[in-house]
Amino acid sequence: MGDKNEELKTTLANAMRLARLYAENLKLISTEKTTVLLSSGVLAVVLLILAACALFFCSIAVVYLLASVLPIAWCFLIVGGFYLLLGVV
Secondary structure: OHHHHHHHHHHHHHHHHHHHHHHHHHHHHHHHHHHHHHHHHHHHHHHHHHHHHHHHHHHHHHHHHHOOOOOHHHHHHHHHHHHHHHOOO
16 A cells, blocks of 8 residues: 555656646746747837838939939929828828
8 A cells, every 4th residue: 555655646746747847848938939029029120110211212212313304392292292192101
């Protein structure tokens, strides 16, 4: 009877150890997923800012390209109106 008691205790201890390992694994996995999600969010924000800067410089280039055939004030109004139509501003 004592031998079965010891076997039950070791089985219970192993089960508890396994449960602690699963809990620790869950914490590590959730931390990794949170880190990946946050880094993806930061990357998206940085890319959005860079895209806005690129769009600004491309629109200035279009204005100066149009300035070869139109007055510059009209060129700025045309490009600004285009962005208003798109809903960017």
